Amino acid sequence: KLELTSEYKENYGFAVNNLMICYYHIGDMDETLKYAEYVKAYDRASDEEMANAHLHAGRVYQSRGSVADAKRELNLAALKSQTVVGAEARYLVGQLQFEAGELEPAMETAFDVINNMSGHDYWAARCFILLADIYTAKGESFQAKSTLESIIENYDGQDDIIPAARERLEQLNRQ
Numbered sequence: 001k002l003e004l005t006s007e008y009k010e011n012y013g014f015a016v017n018n019l020m021i022c023y024y025h026i027g028d029m030d031e032t033l034k035y036a037e038y039v040k041a042y043d044r045a046s047d048e049e050m051a052n053a054h055l056h057a058g059r060v061y062q063s064r065g066s067v068a069d070a071k072r073e074l075n076l077a078a079l080k081s082q083t084v085v086g087a088e089a090r091y092l093v094g095q096l097q098f099e100a101g102e103l104e105p106a107m108e109t110a111f112d113v114i115n116n117m118s119g120h121d122y123w124a125a126r127c128f129i130l131l132a133d134i135y136t137a138k139g140e141s142f143q144a145k146s147t148l149e150s151i152i153e154n155y156d157g158q159d160d161i162i163p164a165a166r167e168r169l170e171q172l173n174r175q
Helices: 006-026 029-041 047-063 067-080 084-099 103-116 121-137 141-154 161-174
Strands: none
Touching: 006 029, 006 047, 029 047, 047 067, 047 084, 067 084, 084 103, 084 121, 103 121, 121 141, 121 161, 141 161
């Protein structure tokens, strides 16, 4: 209702930004893209809101296999944000590069997050896992194992990082 009610136009940005996020979380990708465009077109949107809109659009394009569109949107998000939004966008760009076999650019992207966005522990850790995947793809299993062991020993979070690192390490040890 905030989006449509004229007496609350100052809340328009809040409304469209949060509708974009809600539609993404319920899996309505068409509406997510629509509201991402509303956020990007809103002349009073902050850089962070713009970055978030680019991130969500990039996620949608990535889920649809539109790699070029996803990279474009994610790179725009990364340029506009030094927060968790930017860290996630950079990680996703690195993941797309890795999936395309662009190992050196993916490695550079991962190191960019690790070195320049270390305050975002989760995304830095995801980038270390990405590095381990890159090392594995390059045939550098010792380096991959060392990276994964370091994550397991040093990461504090209670999320999917440790299980993902353990799973990859087990796969490497079976080879």
